[in-house]
Structures are given as C-alpha cells and as structure tokens.
Amino acid sequence: MxxxxxxxxxxxxxxxxxxxxxxxxxxxxxxxxxxxxxxxxxxxxxxxxxxxxxxxxxxxxxxxxxxxLNPRSDTRPLADGASLTAREYDVLRLVTAGERNQAIALQLGISANTVKFHVSNLLRKLGARTRAELTALALSR
Missing domain, CATH: 3.30.565.10 (Histidine kinase-like ATPase, C-terminal domain)
Structure with a gap:
C-alpha cells in the first residue's frame, strides 16, 4: 500500500x-x-x-x-470443457442478456468491481476478447 x-x-x-x-x-x-x-x-x-x-x-x-464462509464449490463444465462457477454462470447469463456491470451488480447483490472480475474471468476461460464475443460464444453453446 x-x-x-x-x-x-x-x-x-x-x-x-x-x-x-x-x-x-x-x-x-x-x-x-x-x-x-x-x-x-x-x-x-x-x-x-x-x-x-x-x-x-x-x-x-x-x-x-x-x-x-461456505463458498460455492459447484462448477459446471461448458461444452468445450471450461468450468464456470455458479456465480460466473449468473454473470454470464446477465451479460448475454445485454446488462451492464452496474445492473448486474444490483441484480446479484455484489459490487460492480466484482462483476468486472467475473467478466474478466469469463473472457479468459472462454477465450473471448470482448463482451460481444463472449455473448456469441455463450449463446452458441
């Protein structure tokens, strides 16, 4: 610091x-x-x-x-073998619906910064460069 x-x-x-x-x-x-x-x-x-x-x-x-204290341990694989946490699925569902980070944060009861981290993880895990590409990949699976 x-x-x-x-x-x-x-x-x-x-x-x-x-x-x-x-x-x-x-x-x-x-x-x-x-x-x-x-x-x-x-x-x-x-x-x-x-x-x-x-x-x-x-x-x-x-x-x-x-x-x-009891974090979610469940992960669900996508068709290509990438595993997402339940929270990542929640964020992905809202991203594919066209929601912005602040709206996602309000709906899920988390901070906008946490949404950014989840979106970043989703982009990395699914090999996408943009939210649009992420949405296309998610909808194709």
Missing amino acids: GSSHRVRVQWDCDGLNLLVSIRDDGQGTLTVHDESLRPIAERVTALDGILSVDATPGWGSSVDVTLP
Whole structure:
C-alpha cells in the first residue's frame, strides 16, 4: 500500500462471511485495479467474495474483503470443457442478456468491481476478447 507508516488490520464475522478490513496512512492512491492487488482480487473472486478499495489522496487507503464462509464449490463444465462457477454462470447469463456491470451488480447483490472480475474471468476461460464475443460464444453453446 505504498509508503505507509501505520497499517490497521481488522477481522470480523457476520455469521455468513469473513470480513477483513485493512487501512493504511499512505498516499491514498490505491485502486481496485492496482497491479499489487491482482493476486488478492483473483483469489477473492474465485471464492465468490467481494473486494473493495477506498482511497483518499493524502489520507490513506482502505481495502475491504468479504469472503463467504461456505463458498460455492459447484462448477459446471461448458461444452468445450471450461468450468464456470455458479456465480460466473449468473454473470454470464446477465451479460448475454445485454446488462451492464452496474445492473448486474444490483441484480446479484455484489459490487460492480466484482462483476468486472467475473467478466474478466469469463473472457479468459472462454477465450473471448470482448463482451460481444463472449455473448456469441455463450449463446452458441
């Protein structure tokens, strides 16, 4: 998180999720797309969790992670052998219906950033370069 002098890590549980909050007093320039967060974001996404970042320039950054205590373990193979999680199927269904990330997030009760990670995983798993190509591939299967 940059040139921080103090970092606060807090753990909690709401009964359904493990909640992790990390705050620093750094430069406040961290974003959810920061390359240093990519490994964390990928793992959080794989567990159907939520990663959010809030930063205030000059005041520091806050990274919040919500991980379900009982993550979905079911995966369903597509015709070509690619396996998708149930959440990826939910996102794919809405992408093929033409929904935008914010609308998908509202319908599924997740953040728009989490939708972006799921779409990114779908593009990679299905070998598509664009949402249109992703939709065409999904509809052809």
